[in-house]
Amino acid sequence: AYSGDSNRFYLMGQYWIDLRRDQTHYEPQRLPELGYTLQPIKAGPFVLDLVSSATNFFREKNVRGQRFDIMPSLSHTFGDEVRVSQSLSLRESAYRLSNDPEGRSSLNRASLVYRAYAQSRFLKQYDGFTHILEPSVEYQMVTQTKSPPLFDSAELLTRASEVTFSVMNRFAFQSSQLLLRLSQPYGINSLAEDKWFRPTRLEGLYNAEWGGISSDISYSFPRSEVDVFNSGITFRLSDAASFSFGERYNRLDKLMLYTFGFELNYQKRWFLGTSLAYDAKGQGWRESSVSLSYIDPCWAIGTTISRRPPTTDLPADYVFMLFFELKGLGMMKLL
Numbered sequence: 001a002y003s004g005d006s007n008r009f010y011l012m013g014q015y016w017i018d019l020r021r022d023q024t025h026y027e028p029q030r031l032p033e034l035g036y037t038l039q040p041i042k043a044g045p046f047v048l049d050l051v052s053s054a055t056n057f058f059r060e061k062n063v064r065g066q067r068f069d070i071m072p073s074l075s076h077t078f079g080d081e082v083r084v085s086q087s088l089s090l091r092e093s094a095y096r097l098s099n100d101p102e103g104r105s106s107l108n109r110a111s112l113v114y115r116a117y118a119q120s121r122f123l124k125q126y127d128g129f130t131h132i133l134e135p136s137v138e139y140q141m142v143t144q145t146k147s148p149p150l151f152d153s154a155e156l157l158t159r160a161s162e163v164t165f166s167v168m169n170r171f172a173f174q175s176s177q178l179l180l181r182l183s184q185p186y187g188i189n190s191l192a193e194d195k196w197f198r199p200t201r202l203e204g205l206y207n208a209e210w211g212g213i214s215s216d217i218s219y220s221f222p223r224s225e226v227d228v229f230n231s232g233i234t235f236r237l238s239d240a241a242s243f244s245f246g247e248r249y250n251r252l253d254k255l256m257l258y259t260f261g262f263e264l265n266y267q268k269r270w271f272l273g274t275s276l277a278y279d280a281k282g283q284g285w286r287e288s289s290v291s292l293s294y295i296d297p298c299w300a301i302g303t304t305i306s307r308r309p310p311t312t313d314l315p316a317d318y319v320f321m322l323f324f325e326l327k328g329l330g331m332m333k334l335l
Contacts, residue, residue, distance in 0.1 A: 065097035089113040132170040161188040176208035256280040
C-alpha cells in the first residue's frame with residue numbers, strides 16, 4: 001500500500017475458508033484487488049471523497065468474474081443552532097461474469113445514495129449535574145438497483161427510503177455519566193405496517209470510576225416482540241485490569257449468547273486479553289481466545305490463540321497467530 005497526503009493506493013489478495021462447511025470452492029477469493037481512495041478534500045463549500053476498486057473474484061464453482069466499483073461522494077454541512085449535514089454519492093459497479101446461473105456475461109449497476117442528518121442541542125445546568133438534550137432526524141435514500149451476484153458487502157446495497165427520529169439525553173455528574181438514546185425509524189417506501197414502522201430502539205450507557213453498564217433493546221410494537229436485547233457490565237479492578245461480562249439476544253437469529261472478558265495492561269507495554277462466549281441455545285461454548293502483546297514505541301510483537309467450536313461436519317478448530325509490527329512498515333502475520 002502507498003499513502004499520500006490525500007490519497008491511498010493498495011494491492012491485496014484474500015483467500016477465504018468457510019470453517020462451517022469446509023467447501024472453499026464455493027467461496028469467492030480476491031485474487032487480486034487493486035484499490036484507490038481519495039481522502040476528503042475541500043471543494044469550495046463542499047467536501048469531496050472517492051473510493052474505488054478493481055477486483056478479480058475466483059472460485060471453482062458458482063459465478064466468478066471481475067468487478068470495477070467506484071463511489072464518489074459530495075458532502076456539505078451548514079447551520080449553527082440546527083446543524084445539518086448532507087451527502088450525495090453515486091455508486092457505479094461494472095461486472096464481467098462467467099459461469100453465471102442466469103446466463104449473464106456482463107452487468108452494470110448504478111445507485112444514487114443520499115443521506116441527510118440534522119441535529120440540535122439544548123443544555124441545562126443543575127446543582128449536581130448537567131443535562132444535555134440532542135434531538136435529531138436522519139434520512140437515507142438509495143435508488144432502485146439491479147441484483148448482481150453476491151461477492152461481498154458491496155452487493156448488499158439495496159433500495160431504501162428511511163427516516164429516523166432520535167432523542168439523546170446526556171446526564172453529566174461529577175464522577176459519572178449517563179447516556180440514553182431513543183430512536184424510531186420509518187420505512188417510507190414500505191406499505192405493510194410491520195415494514196414501515198420499524199422496531200423502536202433504546203440504548204443506554206452508564207460510565208463511572210468503578211466501571212460501566214451498557215444496554216441496547218429493539219422492540220417491534222406491531223408484533224409486540226423484542227427483536228434484540230444486548231447488555232453488558234464492566235468492572236475496573238485497577239487502573240490496569242478490568243473484567244466484563246454480557247449477554248446477546250437476537251430473536252431472528254435465535255441467538256442467546258453470554259460473553260466474558262478480562263484485560264490486563266502492565267506498565268503500558270504488556271497487554272493480556274481473554275474472551276469467552278457461551279451459546280445457551282446452541283452448541284454451548286463458542287469462540288474463545290487468549291492474546292498477549294508487547295508494544296514498544298518503534299515496534300510491537302504479539303500472539304493470539306483462538307478456539308472455534310465444532311460443527312456437525314468439523315471438529316473444534318484451534319488457530320495460533322503471531323504478528324510483528326514496525327512503525328511505518330505495517331504488520332506481518334504468521335498463522
